[in-house]
Amino acid sequence: MNISISPFFIAIFEGMRNADYVIVGQGIAGTMLSWFLLQAGKKVIVIDDAKPNSASRVAAGIINPVSGRRFEPAWMYDTIYPFAKTTYEQLSALLQVPVFTERELWTVFPSMQMREAFLNKTNGNEYTQLPADLKYTAFLDQPYGAAIVRGATVNLRSLLPAYRRYLQDRDALVETHLDIARLEIRENGVIYGDISATKIIFCDGAGTIGLPFFKEIKFLPNKGEVLLVKIPGLETGDIIKKGITLVPQDNGLFWAGSSFVWDYEDDHPTLKQREILEKSLAQLLKVPYEIVDQLAAVRPSGNDRRPIAGFHPGLPPVGLFNGLGTKGCSLAPFMAAHFRDALVANAPLMQEIDLKRYFNTHRA
Numbered sequence: 001m002n003i004s005i006s007p008f009f010i011a012i013f014e015g016m017r018n019a020d021y022v023i024v025g026q027g028i029a030g031t032m033l034s035w036f037l038l039q040a041g042k043k044v045i046v047i048d049d050a051k052p053n054s055a056s057r058v059a060a061g062i063i064n065p066v067s068g069r070r071f072e073p074a075w076m077y078d079t080i081y082p083f084a085k086t087t088y089e090q091l092s093a094l095l096q097v098p099v100f101t102e103r104e105l106w107t108v109f110p111s112m113q114m115r116e117a118f119l120n121k122t123n124g125n126e127y128t129q130l131p132a133d134l135k136y137t138a139f140l141d142q143p144y145g146a147a148i149v150r151g152a153t154v155n156l157r158s159l160l161p162a163y164r165r166y167l168q169d170r171d172a173l174v175e176t177h178l179d180i181a182r183l184e185i186r187e188n189g190v191i192y193g194d195i196s197a198t199k200i201i202f203c204d205g206a207g208t209i210g211l212p213f214f215k216e217i218k219f220l221p222n223k224g225e226v227l228l229v230k231i232p233g234l235e236t237g238d239i240i241k242k243g244i245t246l247v248p249q250d251n252g253l254f255w256a257g258s259s260f261v262w263d264y265e266d267d268h269p270t271l272k273q274r275e276i277l278e279k280s281l282a283q284l285l286k287v288p289y290e291i292v293d294q295l296a297a298v299r300p301s302g303n304d305r306r307p308i309a310g311f312h313p314g315l316p317p318v319g320l321f322n323g324l325g326t327k328g329c330s331l332a333p334f335m336a337a338h339f340r341d342a343l344v345a346n347a348p349l350m351q352e353i354d355l356k357r358y359f360n361t362h363r364a
């Protein structure tokens with residue numbers, strides 16, 4: 001007779017650490033998913049290797065209601081934005097760090113056609129307006145004018161370490177690189193070293209692409225590079241955008257980025273992208289600036305630009321929360337809470353984000 005022993009009982013017998021969920025990765029995806037699962041009373045252990053150039057550690061944290069060069073309204077924005085704002089404000093109060101700042105995006109038109117396209121697309125939109133007067137005239141080259149877009153930033157550089165300490169205080173963080181060869185997957189759970197859990201959910205960003213489980217998913221990862229710059233005399237809380245985007249940082253520097261590269265050798269900064277970013281800065285700024293640093297990371301995107309959540313159809317304990325693409329900060333809170341509802345209350349997952357779309361086995 002074949003008796004399957006639950007990893008939970010193995011844990012009790014062998015003095016292992018037991019959890020309902022192991023979350024691999026503490027970027028914005030793992031942070032949000034673990035937070036909502038903890039809120040639901042679940043026992044969670046997060047394993048994270050603190051990769052310095054993960055997407056969440058390099059991102060500017062911009063939340064923008066307008067998407068891409070065609071100024072399309074961002075997907076589900078009216079639902080996800082208020083949810084994100086509330087979640088980040090709650091975390092800010094709990095962790096006692098600044099997390100969420102509503103900001104105007106001073107959007108400089110690069111040409112008359114782009115100005116017209118913007119006005120056509122955003123006419124009557126509650127998030128955009130034309131300014132009465134041009135600002136920043138001493139600093140910016142803006143012959144075709146500018147618009148104001150109301151968005152926000154998430155301070156990932158304060159949120160991620162503060163939430164990490166929160167997990168550490170609850171003995172819910174293991175700082176190590178999860179070696180997939182050491183993961184034991186059983187019918188009703190997983191075992192990794194001295195940890196046993198009912199489910200494991202990968203929130204490992206671009207790391208998922210190297211896993212053996214999710215080869216069916218069509219990832220379109222792309223690399224982004226960024227400069228950190230000093231712009232003497234420019235003081236603002238606004239985001240400034242024209243091809244390149246300037247985001248004010250706590251230390252008086254500006255985050256200036258970012259590039260999109262589909263074909264790349266590794267995830268490190270390159271001279272080529274530095275030159276491209278500098279060219280964009282030269283087209284925007286009338287004043288000198290100084291480069292202080294250069295960063296690079298890979299954005300984990302799926303081919304349909306929608307988040308990816310759910311469990312592997314053939315390996316029920318193995319799940320994924322990924323595919324946040326260019327919009328991790330706006331999407332992660334709502335999508336993590338939605339996934340949590342599917343996990344703890346058996347609520348249906350939106351088909352658009354269900355990972356089963358890649359396995360051709362949609363839920364009925």
Ligand SMILES: Cc1cc2nc3c(=O)[nH]c(=O)nc-3n(C[C@H](O)[C@H](O)[C@H](O)COP(=O)(O)OP(=O)(O)OC[C@H]3O[C@@H](n4cnc5c(N)ncnc54)[C@H](O)[C@@H]3O)c2cc1C
Nearest residue numbers: 025027028029049051056059061062178205207224328329
């Ligand atoms: C240059 C750039 C600029 C961006 N700007 C913005 C922006 O302004 N606004 C916005 O919303 N989004 C932005 N993004 C996109 C955003 O960064 C991503 O959508 C988001 O960070 C993805 O988060 P994630 O948690 O899925 O992945 P990640 O942030 O990559 O997190 C994965 C985590 O898993 C850990 N990990 C990986 N493998 C393992 C393993 N085997 N064992 C243990 N730990 C592991 C890593 O250390 C990391 O902490 C930008 C991205 C880039 C690259």
